[in-house]
Amino acid sequence: TQLLEQSPQFLSIQEGENLTVYCNSSSVFSSLQWYRQEPGEGPVLLVTVVTGGEVKKLKRLTFQFGDARKDSSLHITAAQPGDTGLYLCAGDRYGGATNKLIFGTGTLLAVQP
Amino acid sequence: GAGVSQSPSNKVTEKGKDVELRCDPISGHTALYWYRQRLGQGLEFLIYFQGNSAPDKSGLPSDRFSAERTGESVSTLTIQRTQQEDSAVYLCASSLAWTPPGQPQHFGDGTRLSIL
Numbered sequence: 001t002q003l004l005e006q007s008p009q010f011l012s013i014q015e016g017e018n019l020t021v022y023c024n025s026s027s028v029f030s031s032l033q034w035y036r037q038e039p040g041e042g043p044v045l046l047v048t049v050v051t052g053g054e055v056k057k058l059k060r061l062t063f064q065f066g067d068a069r070k071d072s073s074l075h076i077t078a079a080q081p082g083d084t085g086l087y088l089c090a091g092d093r094y095g096g097a098t099n100k101l102i103f104g105t106g107t108l109l110a111v112q113p
Numbered sequence: 114g115a116g117v118s119q120s121p122s123n124k125v126t127e128k129g130k131d132v133e134l135r136c137d138p139i140s141g142h143t144a145l146y147w148y149r150q151r152l153g154q155g156l157e158f159l160i161y162f163q164g165n166s167a168p169d170k171s172g173l174p175s176d177r178f179s180a181e182r183t184g185e186s187v188s189t190l191t192i193q194r195t196q197q198e199d200s201a202v203y204l205c206a207s208s209l210a211w212t213p214p215g216q217p218q219h220f221g222d223g224t225r226l227s228i229l
Binding site (some may be wrong): 004006030031033040042044045048051055072086088090092093099100101102103104106107108 | 117144146148153154155156157158161171203206208210211213214215216217218219220221222223
């Protein structure tokens, strides 16, 4: 059973366009992390959101945690070819005691120059 | 400082052989995690260690998979009698501790395993 569903699965856009990636669940998470993974490398942490309704900005990337802590979104403004990669959300279960993360299904983004 | 190191980076072997994958976590990180990733997909949790013990082995797909950690450092993931469906990238991650939740995990670049 996949607890975290990401959409879309694949996204190919032109440089300069905006996009949003969604991470949805029926479960509540204490916190949610977003990672980016480039080919041949391991995922790299972009941000952690911990409070329902929280919004964090990282340059052209805006992350939001849903009020109910069941979903999250990643918005990229004016995408660049360097944004290309696999975006993964990962959450830890509400009430869990450990750092065991549940990873989403992934969104593969390709930004064409 | 060194990050998480995994070896080998690539492994090609014949069906039925045993393979051993190695992970060197960041020094001082007590928690260590193994994941499996199929092409273009998310990460599938296999097992994690707190120190040298493994409180959660629930993700290991079958009894052909085992893992150990020694000296609160290096970990090895062993797959016995490999099958073609074992082909994937095996990723290792470490974090400072296994509790509380929400701590960042630092990943190695993975071992790409191909079973012929």
